[in-house]
Amino acid sequence: MKECAIVYCEDKFGTMDGKTANGLVRSSRNYEIVGVIDSTKAGMDAGEFLFGIKNGIPIFKDLPHALELLKKVPDQFIYGIAPSEAFLKKAERNLLFYAMEQGMNIVNPLHEFFTNDQEFVELSKKYSVTINDVRKPPEKKDMHLFSGRILSIDTPIIAVLGTDSAIGKRTTSVLLEDALIKQGLNVAFIATGQTGLIQGAKYGVAIDAIPSQFMTGEIENQIMKAWTNEKPDIIIVEGQGALSHPAYISSCGIIRGSRPGAVIVQHAPKREHLGDFSYMKMPTVKSEIELIETFAKSKVIAVTINHENMSDEELDHTISEYENDLKLPTTDALTFGCDKLISSIFEAYPALKSKQTVTSQ
Structure with a gap:
């Protein structure tokens, strides 16, 4: 109970x-x-x-x-x-x-x-x-440096990154995890912040409380634990902050430690300035995608939208606009579910489709 x-x-x-x-x-x-x-x-x-x-x-x-x-x-x-x-x-x-x-x-x-x-x-x-x-890290003697063990696994790893902090990366990650489980896949979710850990994620670490030298190793270690214990079909990694964000380095550690093969990017189109930094403009979703693909050497396969301050009409228009301009599947997972995300994952990793036991409605 x-x-x-x-x-x-x-x-x-x-x-x-x-x-x-x-x-x-x-x-x-x-x-x-x-x-x-x-x-x-x-x-x-x-x-x-x-x-x-x-x-x-x-x-x-x-x-x-x-x-x-x-x-x-x-x-x-x-x-x-x-x-x-x-x-x-x-x-x-x-x-x-x-x-x-x-x-x-x-x-x-x-x-x-x-x-x-x-x-x-x-x-x-x-x-x-x-x-x-929740955020208290282990003693340094118990922390992990990056070992390269993650290079030996072939399980698809998807990172859900974003253009700002508190923009919905964890929410989208959890919704995607649940949706993939309903498709019959064995999914491991790696939490990287305090909320995901409090919610009950089995694997994860509050990455922003880890000394930078150990960030990549701690992320890698959590993924390897999940891979060893769960034998997952797919691993979902929650992002933190944004790669472009001047105040955070969390995304760098997450990308380096998790080595994602593919990335989903979350963006709030109506957010004009970074959340806690009103003097700094938000990046565009296009510039963030370019930065992620350059830094991570991974392909962005979909865009998800945070619909804060958006009308239904604005949301529908933005989804169409992004899909036309970015040539990427785009959705609001909270409003429309994860069918487009699942399709983009199956397109990136065709072997996963053979493990699907439920067809999306």
């Missing part, structure tokens, strides 16, 4: 900084999400607010309000915000202490590790709760 969890996302649910909470509301294999905390949207249904369909996950104004209305105290309190500063505010620190007092275990996706904080450690012992620092 899944443990139940409540997700804290004050003032950020449905925004870029609320991507961890957003992802958990959409999909969680580890936890049953019983509520979201965001006083600015209290009383609403989280699913209806996020994607227009009620899913029975209520939004509460604060933790006492949630505990008053829920049938039992949740097992886990998940900090569901991914702020650019990556550290707790004082009020949030006190809230986490209160959650621990109520007997809730803490799931922490920040770069600030609570297990290194004496006050958190002492309270966790006092109230017999656990702290999971």
